[in-house]
Amino acid sequence: MSSPERATLELLHELPDHETFQQVDDLFDGLNTLSPKRLTELLQSYRHVRTLPLFAWFAKRHSHPWTRRPDLAALNLGSGIRQVVKGGEVDPELRITVPKCMSRMVPR
Numbered sequence: 001m002s003s004p005e006r007a008t009l010e011l012l013h014e015l016p017d018h019e020t021f022q023q024v025d026d027l028f029d030g031l032n033t034l035s036p037k038r039l040t041e042l043l044q045s046y047r048h049v050r051t052l053p054l055f056a057w058f059a060k061r062h063s064h065p066w067t068r069r070p071d072l073a074a075l076n077l078g079s080g081i082r083q084v085v086k087g088g089e090v091d092p093e094l095r096i097t098v099p100k101c102m103s104r105m106v107p108r
Helices: 004-013 021-029 036-045 051-062
Strands: 089-091 096-098
Touching: 004 021, 004 036, 004 051, 021 051, 051 096
Parallel strands: none
Antiparallel strands: 089 096
């Protein structure tokens, strides 16, 4: 069984083929008890180049207390723009495409 931290990364890996941005956004809204230490360890060893910027995007969007601990700026996000959503809007900082309707939404 995966820890909540690993399960979160596994869920992000399924975007957008098996999960929707809205489903993941709703889930992230309730993720206020993740372990910063476990997250840092997982994020530093995770190698799926599309998942890491997605994690950083959702974490930035929801601003839970644990988002201050892992250094999201130190993540290896790869180079170039990752197309997650066809026709989506590019997040200039994280270089991924996200749904246009969510890119303009005010974080909670």
